[in-house]
Structure formats: C-alpha cells, structure tokens
Amino acid sequence: MAPTRQTAQLFWHAHRAGAKVIAAGDAGQLPSVTAGGWFASLSRSLGGPELREMVRQRDPHECQALGAFHDGYLVH
Numbered sequence: 423m424a425p426t427r428q429t430a431q432l433f434w435h436a437h438r439a440g441a442k443v444i445a446a447g448d449a450g451q452l453p454s455v456t457a458g459g460w461f462a463s464l465s466r467s468l469g470g471p472e473l474r475e476m477v478r479q480r481d482p483h484e485c486q487a488l489g490a491f492h493d494g495y496l497v498h
Contacts, residue, residue, distance in 0.1 A: 424458065424461065426460045430460075
C-alpha cells in the first residue's frame with residue numbers, strides 16, 4: 423500500500439545514508455490510496471519468494487477459496 427512517490431523518497435534517503443531497504447508485501451493486497459504499483463511491478467520483473475501457506479484459515483475449503491481469490495480466479 424506504499425505510494426510510489428513516497429517510496430521513491432524513502433529509497434533516495436536510504437541510498438544517501440548508505441542504508442538498505444527491504445521491501446516485503448503482497449502485491450495482491452489493497453492498492454495504495456495514491457499512485458502506487460511499484461511493488462507489484464518489481465515483483466513481476468524480478469520475481470522473488472512467495473508466501474503460499476494459509477495460516478489463519480484451518481478449513482481446507484476456505485484455504486482453497488481464498489487461494490483462488492488471491493490468484494484472481496472467480497470462486498463459486
């Protein structure tokens with residue numbers, strides 16, 4: 423949900439300070455209120471690890487439905 427312009431400023435300040443920024447998130451979650459999408463774009467371009475295990479839901483049907491919803495499939 424991090425806006426692109428604010429994130430760019432964060433990266434710029436981190437670079438100037440010699441700091442390392444580690445971005446972690448879920449591109450499938452809620453979008454930024456302002457212009458965003460940088461995390462999803464980087465994830466598509468560079469790849470990276472994915473967290474795929476459901477830990478909140480215990481019911482196998484709920485896990486399957488939420489997984490399909492997250493991946494963009496319509497669930498009936």
